[in-house]
Amino acid sequence: MAEKVAFELISPERVLASVEADMVVVPGAEGDFGVLPLHAPLVSLLRPGVIRVYEGDRVTSRTFVGSGFAVVDERGLTVLAEEAEPLEQIDLERARRRLRELEEDLEDAKTDEERQRLERLVAVARARVEAAERPDI
Amino acid sequence: MPSLKDIRNRINAVRQTRKITSAMKLVAGAKLRRAQEQALAARPFARAMGEMLGNLAAGVRDLPEAPKLLSGTGEEKRQLLVVVTADRGLCGAFNSQIARAARRWIHEQRAQGREVALYCVGRKGRDMLRREFGDCIVEAKIGVTGKRRIEFADAEAIAADLIGRFERGEFDVCTLLFNTFRSVMRQEVTFRRLIPVEAPERKEEESGEPRPVWEFEPEPGVILNELLPRNLAVQIYGALLENAAGEHGARMTAMDAATRNAGEMIEKLTLYYNRTRQAVITKEIIEIVSGAEALR
Structure with a gap:
């Protein structure tokens, strides 16, 4: 089990993470998928959700992503994400408030x-609240 | 001949100017470092996105249902040029070299019978092109390139605006014109076609290795529809950052030269001042002496 997956998380502004992991679970548009070493080449859209990095059986980091793409190739997994944020940094109160505000804006649209x-933004905000409510999944 | 007071005033004026230019140089230097870091940090995303686009586009481009953003409208009659410049001047030839390139480009396009529209990002570009091509300017975004920190959202807004115009059929081809940051001393005028997308060359084809079989989730078309508008925003974001770094670099160089020139000028003026002062004293002595001689 020496093989590892090279995982890079990049936002337009900067490289957020660049690590080696045993497995990375990514919220794909058509369901979550895990990326293990030597995964077949794949391009997937993401839905709002949490990226989990595994070290053995243990999750070492959780990052919320609003939208983006995942690319798996021979070099490993690259995630291009907008609105990416480490899960433990999300302020639940503020996330809820933002969701409420967006929902109100949506009614006035x-x-x-x-x-x-706005519907897109609400979906992202809702996923963000849900992710922050259950930090250990 | 100017009086001593005139020269003294002149020297003081140049000293003041030198203070300002050297302060501007320091400020530009500090801003340059930040802008440069930001521009470098944004490159991995743009590169990864370009690679992905290349992978996707190769298989879809020729299909009839290929997105318009990728394949274009099939015409090249109406051209839109996005001109990215700084909001502020005093940065050497930074803005004027863009304006010059834009002017030449417009004349070339018109010579081929195409219509040209201009979309200016940055005040200076608009100001320089307004007199000659005022009726071509469809939009001027001011206050984006002069911001302290350029956000991705700024680029997204411009991209959304461009896509809206494209979908309403206002133009066929969109080109981005901006300064690429090469070094502090050097900025390069760059044209980049945005719509239809210029997909980067595939590496596999160059090396002759077989293409890997890619899985797409969902279908490539759906991914492309999401990817293309974002790629546009990423390209614009990159251009804005390059432009910002280039602007500060150019300003630093220009202000450095200005500070040096002011120093030289002060030296020359001081020399001239001392000579004049001595001439005046000599003249007065001669007047006194010859007055006394006359009385004898």
Whole structure:
């Protein structure tokens, strides 16, 4: 079990994480998937959720991502994420408040474009609250 | 001949100018470091995104249902140029070299019978192009490139605006014009086509190795629809950061030169001042002596 997965988490602003792990679980658009060493090449959309990095059976880090893409190739796993945040840094109260505000904005939305944009934001905010409510999953 | 007082005033004025230019140089230096770090930190994302786009685009580009952002409208008649410059001047040729490149580009396009529209990001670009091409400017975003810290959201807003215009059929091809940061002394005028996307060359094809079989989840088309607008934002974000770093670099160099020139000028003026002062004294002595001689 010497093989490890090289995992990189990159946001537009900077590289957030670059580690070697035994397994990384990623919230794909069509369900969570785990990436082990020598995983087949894959490109996947992400849905809002939590990326978990495993060291043996233990989770060593959890990061919330709002949206983005995951690429698995021969070099390992690269996640391009916007709105990425370590789970333990999310302030639950503030996350809830933000969700409420966005939901209110959504009710007041006038145009279809506006509504679509806000619906996306609400989905992200809701996932963020849910992730922060259950930090140990 | 200027009086002694005039020269003294002149020297003081140049001293004041030198104080300002050397302060601006220090400020630009500090801002440069930050901007440079930010520009470097943003590169991995852009590179990874470009690679991914290359992988996806190769298989989809020629299909009829390929997204318009990727394949274009099939025409090249209406061109949109996004001109990225600084909001502020006093940075050497930084802004004017962009304006010059834009001007030449517009004339070339017009010579080929194409219509040109301009989308200015940064005040200086707009100011320089307004007189000649005022009726072509469709939008001028001011206050983005001058910000303390450029956020990804700024680039996203511009990208969303561009995509909206593209979908309404305002243009066929969109090109980005900006200064790439090479070094503190050097900025390079860069044109980059945004729409339709210029996919980076695939590495596998160069090396002749077989392509890996990629799995896509969901289908490539769906991923592309998400990826393309974001790629646009990433490209613009990169350009804004390069522009910011280049601006501070150019300003630092320009202000350094200005400070040195002011120093030289002060030396020359001081020499001139002393000579004039001595000339005046000599003249007065001669007047006194010749007055006394005349009385004898």
